[in-house]
Amino acid sequence: MSYFAGIDVGSLTAKAVIIDRDNKILGSHILGIGQDSLKAGMDAYGEALKKAGLKREDVTSIVSTGYSRKRFTEAAMQKTEISCHARGIAAVFPSVRTLLDVGGQDSKSMKVGGEGRVLDFAMNDKCAAGTGRFVDVMAAALSLTLDGLSDAALSFKEELSLSSTCTVFGESEVVSLLSQGQSVPDIAWAIVKSIADRLVSLVKRVGIEQDIAMSGGMAKNRALVARLEDRIGFDILVPPEPQLMGAFGAAIIAKGR
Amino acid sequence: MTRFRVSETMKELMASYYLEAKNAAYNNTPVAWITSGGPVEFLYAMGVIPVYPENYAPMCAITRVSKDLIEVSEAAGYSPDLCSYAKTDIGADMTQGGPIMGLPKPDMLIVGTNICHTVVKWFDVHARKYNVPLFVIDMPYLHDDMTEDAIGYVVRQFGAFKGFLSAVLKRPFNEDRFRETLFLAAQVSDLWEKVLSMGKKKPSPLNSFDTFIHLAPIVTLRGTQRAVDYYTQFYAELEELVAQGFGSVPDEGIRLLWDNLPIWYKIKYLSEFFAKHRAAFVVSTYTNSWAAIQGNINTDHALEELARAYLSPYINRGFRYRIDYLVRLIEEFSLDGVVFHSDRSCKPYSIGQYIVKEEVTKRTGKPGLIIEADMNDPRAFSDAQFETRAEAFLEGFER
Numbered sequence: 001m002s003y004f005a006g007i008d009v010g011s012l013t014a015k016a017v018i019i020d021r022d023n024k025i026l027g028s029h030i031l032g033i034g035q036d037s038l039k040a041g042m043d044a045y046g047e048a049l050k051k052a053g054l055k056r057e058d059v060t061s062i063v064s065t066g067y068s069r070k071r072f073t074e075a076a077m078q079k080t081e082i083s084c085h086a087r088g089i090a091a092v093f094p095s096v097r098t099l100l101d102v103g104g105q106d107s108k109s110m111k112v113g114g115e116g117r118v119l120d121f122a123m124n125d126k127c128a129a130g131t132g133r134f135v136d137v138m139a140a141a142l143s144l145t146l147d148g149l150s151d152a153a154l155s156f157k158e159e160l161s162l163s164s165t166c167t168v169f170g171e172s173e174v175v176s177l178l179s180q181g182q183s184v185p186d187i188a189w190a191i192v193k194s195i196a197d198r199l200v201s202l203v204k205r206v207g208i209e210q211d212i213a214m215s216g217g218m219a220k221n222r223a224l225v226a227r228l229e230d231r232i233g234f235d236i237l238v239p240p241e242p243q244l245m246g247a248f249g250a251a252i253i254a255k256g257r
Numbered sequence: 258m259t260r261f262r263v264s265e266t267m268k269e270l271m272a273s274y275y276l277e278a279k280n281a282a283y284n285n286t287p288v289a290w291i292t293s294g295g296p297v298e299f300l301y302a303m304g305v306i307p308v309y310p311e312n313y314a315p316m317c318a319i320t321r322v323s324k325d326l327i328e329v330s331e332a333a334g335y336s337p338d339l340c341s342y343a344k345t346d347i348g349a350d351m352t353q354g355g356p357i358m359g360l361p362k363p364d365m366l367i368v369g370t371n372i373c374h375t376v377v378k379w380f381d382v383h384a385r386k387y388n389v390p391l392f393v394i395d396m397p398y399l400h401d402d403m404t405e406d407a408i409g410y411v412v413r414q415f416g417a418f419k420g421f422l423s424a425v426l427k428r429p430f431n432e433d434r435f436r437e438t439l440f441l442a443a444q445v446s447d448l449w450e451k452v453l454s455m456g457k458k459k460p461s462p463l464n465s466f467d468t469f470i471h472l473a474p475i476v477t478l479r480g481t482q483r484a485v486d487y488y489t490q491f492y493a494e495l496e497e498l499v500a501q502g503f504g505s506v507p508d509e510g511i512r513l514l515w516d517n518l519p520i521w522y523k524i525k526y527l528s529e530f531f532a533k534h535r536a537a538f539v540v541s542t543y544t545n546s547w548a549a550i551q552g553n554i555n556t557d558h559a560l561e562e563l564a565r566a567y568l569s570p571y572i573n574r575g576f577r578y579r580i581d582y583l584v585r586l587i588e589e590f591s592l593d594g595v596v597f598h599s600d601r602s603c604k605p606y607s608i609g610q611y612i613v614k615e616e617v618t619k620r621t622g623k624p625g626l627i628i629e630a631d632m633n634d635p636r637a638f639s640d641a642q643f644e645t646r647a648e649a650f651l652e653g654f655e656r
Contacts, residue, residue, distance in 0.1 A: 080649040082652075106645075117653070118653050119624065120625075121650075125642070
């Protein structure tokens with residue numbers, strides 16, 4: 001039996017996935033980056049192997065992706081996370097034509113063709129507004145976890161809005177809303193609306209075509225997905241492990257070699 | 258970047274041009290600072306040495322001093338949002354910095370608004386500092402087609418420009434030398450177009466990173482015999498290379514167009530990056546702009562033809578023109594895709610690129626990539642961000 005690995009080392013987390021010939025995920029792991037992205041990637045890979053009950057020599061080929069992709073000399077090939085997320089999502093939902101991947105540092109919208117081929121893409125530039133980092137900072141300002149922020153937002157009562165899309169100014173705005181006595185759920189919902197607005201314009205840049213899917217860590221935020229569905233007027237497909245789509249796609253590319 | 262035999266010739270040519278300009282005051286030769294789209298033919302006709310802040314600014318970027326000079330301007334109060342050429346130039350002028358320690362002092366300043374309107378205020382700053390006359394030639398933006406009104410408007414200003422030069426230099430405008438200069442300028446623009454059309458060859462003997470560098474003589478020396486000689490030599494060398502089947506990017510695989518100004522401080526890195534991926538920029542809207550400055554001067558309407566030429570550059574044209582033009586270049590140069598540099602400093606070039614990209618892809622099926630950066634300010638470029646975007650774009654051509 002042959003096995004294939006994808007290692008996705010992004011700006012905040014390292015992800016590793018081991019698959020077999022049938023794209024079945026045998027093991028996976030997600031780790032915070034810490035100070036050493038190479039070590040984080042290798043550790044995530046080691047843990048994924050352990051969960052799969054495999055050893056390094058059992059793996060036929062590795063593809064690395066994410067910002068630190070070039071540090072993995074052991075990998076047979078490096079691919080950008082854009083190509084990998086599209087390949088991963090196409091394996092889960094072959095009907096997807098538009099993909100929104102919201103990671104820690106980048107948000108990307110992609111127009112996806114057959115077999116997960118990227119036909120066009122758009123990305124945020126020079127600014128962390130509309131990324132996972134934005135929500136991370138806002139959740140911290142509200143003393144919430146990421147899941148906690150999503151849950152709180154879903155129980156909002158009053159429509160507030162954040163005027164700033166900048167992460168730094170947004171944070172001070174959240175602090176001042178708190179000091180005005182606004183409720184945490186209302187502020188959480190305002191944060192979700194703010195990031196959703198940015199993402200809607202990003203996805204419109206490549207054009208919205210059904211089916212639409214979302215990957216990356218932010219796809220786990222139910223409030224955000226609900227708001228996005230509302231704004232674009234279509235359902236959004238979310239895979240079971242959206243954060244692993246990059247590593248999963250990388251493993252599929254490794255298999256195709 | 259390709260090493261041509263003429264590369265050494267160009268270095269000598271540019272060195273002697275700048276040496277002459279630096280020594281102009283000792284030789285009692287007047288110096289004019291002029292914008293990149295300004296009508297230089299009038300100056301050469303009157304024995305004035307034209308000097309280009311827009312040529313000196315990239316020289317500062319390539320020699321890695323633009324960031325320091327930009328910081329000097331910003332510390333003096335110029336907005337961070339101001340064009341990085343303007344900030345580099347003003348910083349270089351304040352400190353007499355950069356590779357030739359500042360430009361020679363101007364006797365007059367000439368502005369053409371066919372590239373942007375920042376130049377009006379930017380040169381105004383110099384006019385106040387040096388207390389020298391400033392002449393602005395307003396060349397209206399063509400939202401749609403060329404109009405006779407626009408041509409007439411520019412021609413009347415050309416007439417006034419002759420009067421201005423004659424008054425500042427205290428001698429009559431030299432019509433004979435002007436005709437000679439126009440003839441040489443048309444010749445060199447024609448040669449430049451022939452050089453650029455070599456990009457149609459497969460493989461292409463030159464790429465945009467080469468033409469960005471070899472652009473200097475047509476910008477600065479347009480209207481001189483030296484420039485004609487230089488591009489004659491360059492074209493002959495390219496013909497030889499084509500006969501040998503030489504490709505400037507080894508094993509050329511992907512043929513691309515570069516839109517907008519170069520990213521000067523990253524030119525070597527970008528050249529190596531794309532060459533590594535077997536991608537060649539065989540044409541660029543930027544270098545093509547100087548091939549457009551080419552009127553049919555063998556008529557009684559030389560000024561009309563010249564006005565038409567100066568209104569024509571890509572940056573002075575509306576979106577419909579830009580889309581049609583890119584579609585045509587994709588066909589003529591057998592391109593696989595287009596890379597748009599969204600240049601933070603050059604708004605008139607960058608505005609509308611998303612729409613242009615979308616329309617061009619719709620009409621040709623060829624993908625486009627937008628890279629956000631800045632032509633002269635290295636603070637606006639991130640290697641990792643660029644590589645992720647560019648590699649994802651290039652991965653799209655696989656399979």
